[in-house]
Amino acid sequence: AQKVTQAQTEISVVEKEDVTLDCVYETRDTTYYLFWYKQPPSGELVFLIRRNSFDEQNEISGRYSWNFQKSTSSFNFTITASQVVDSAVYFCALYSGAGSYQLTFGKGTKLSVIP
């Protein structure tokens, strides 16, 4: 069985602060893919990043960075110098494709960036 845990339900930060969103996953598959999606108040899920299980390199994209650690089954997401536009619900998701093509989502973390 696959499972994704986002322990932080809600986080509030003041603009320009850094914030890290935690994601812990469980899977028996050796090949799997991890994703982060952003859901702003408008409701549409926006794809942010995809990472496969064989690539543990951290990735940086502008103010966003991701830390993938297989040893702790974690795929954490950091926003540097947060902005009000970052306010959204962020979902971590797992996909193995081994007979199951669905994304398994965490419950999401609601981030509020206060000006």
Added chain:
Amino acid sequence: GAGVSQSPSNKVTEKGKDVELRCDPISGHTALYWYRQSLGQGLEFLIYFQGNSAPDKSGLPSDRFSAERTGGSVSTLTIQRTQQEDSAVYLCASSLEGQAGSGQETQYFGPGTRLLVL
């Protein structure tokens, strides 16, 4: 190019009525997925279509739910005899293909249909 589109954006219906929700995937995407997002349950997988293969219906919550995909493109999710617990946002996603490892399995989501059953 155009993203995934869904219609209607909002639907209010009375308990017991049937509803149809439509999804138009990104052009060229062979895989199509339906998910449901509700306050209590988070995001749940409902059904998956890949090309001409038999769909994976393992996530459908009851036999009141059905979906079809015509011509490998547009999909319709039908809920018969709606119940209040069916109230949720129904999200559709598509990907170039569903096979993992191809680099083309990233799912792109539509804006969703907000269903309210009174």
